[in-house]
Amino acid sequence: MIIESLNIVLVFLYIIVALITVKITFTVFYHLKKFQLPGIEKSKKFLEIIKFVSLVLLILSFILLTLILI
Amino acid sequence: MIKFRENEKVLAIKRRHPAVLIISLIPVTIFILIVLASMILVYSIDIEVPIDNIKLIILYILSLFLLILQQIAVVIFINYYLDCWIITNERTISTELKTLFSRNVSSISHDKIQDITVEVKGFLQTFLKYGNLQIQTAGEFNKFIFKEIPEPYETKELLFKIQKEYDKK
Numbered sequence: 346m347i348i349e350s351l352n353i354v355l356v357f358l359y360i361i362v363a364l365i366t367v368k369i370t371f372t373v374f375y376h377l378k379k380f381q382l383p384g385i386e387k388s389k390k391f392l393e394i395i396k397f398v399s400l401v402l403l404i405l406s407f408i409l410l411t412l413i414l415i
Numbered sequence: 416m417i418k419f420r421e422n423e424k425v426l427a428i429k430r431r432h433p434a435v436l437i438i439s440l441i442p443v444t445i446f447i448l449i450v451l452a453s454m455i456l457v458y459s460i461d462i463e464v465p466i467d468n469i470k471l472i473i474l475y476i477l478s479l480f481l482l483i484l485q486q487i488a489v490v491i492f493i494n495y496y497l498d499c500w501i502i503t504n505e506r507t508i509s510t511e512l513k514t515l516f517s518r519n520v521s522s523i524s525h526d527k528i529q530d531i532t533v534e535v536k537g538f539l540q541t542f543l544k545y546g547n548l549q550i551q552t553a554g555e556f557n558k559f560i561f562k563e564i565p566e567p568y569e570t571k572e573l574l575f576k577i578q579k580e581y582d583k584k
Binding site: 351355358359362365366369370372373376377391395398399402403405406409410412413 | 468471472474475476478479481482483485486489490492493497512515516518
């Protein structure tokens with residue numbers, strides 16, 4: 346019973362954090378696309394790094410969650 | 416989106432001094448390093464506890480924490496990057512990110528500038544040569560503040576020079 350509840354909490358945590366990550370990433374992209382400030386090209390590399398790190402961390406968390414649930 | 420007028424030339428783009436960004440990122444970086452060190456420590460040591468998967472659960476929670484810290488760093492950076500002041504030959508444009516979902520874009524024509532004040536406060540601002548530049552205007556926006564920009568005195572001179580050239584037209 347305790348383990349089941351813990352698993353639900355862990356899944357819930359993952360969903361919340363993943364949603365926050367997706368929301369922030371999309372908002373950042375929206376701002377940078379909408380307000381095309383001069384010199385915005387320089388930020389493209391930075392955005393690629395953000396996307397990559399977020400994706401890696403999301404996948405890592407997902408793998409760990411899967412291992413816990415199995 | 417900022418649309419520039421015909422024959423409008425961008426003369427300078429001012430953002431906060433990089434030191435401001437670095438200072439803001441220091442606490443987040445320390446937390447990230449602590450979390451990474453904890454992850455390595457948890458992964459490398461053998462814990463003998465009756466609960467199954469405790470190591471995985473700790474690693475999982477730490478990885479989520481790392482993700483949150485990364486997002487905080489992104490918000491700090493984007494807040495720094497999108498707060499900018501663009502000086503053109505016709506006007507000064509200010510774009511400020513109030514919150515993640517609220518932005519403020521305003522501009523003033525150079526002929527409306529009444530006074531320019533530079534404020535450099537404290538040791539760090541004096542040593543690294545950055546500070547606030549405040550433009551007093553006659554229009555709707557009474558004050559127009561360039562926050563913590565590098566070389567505020569040079570920017571003030573540039574604005575005066577542009578204003579003189581603008582008045583000659």
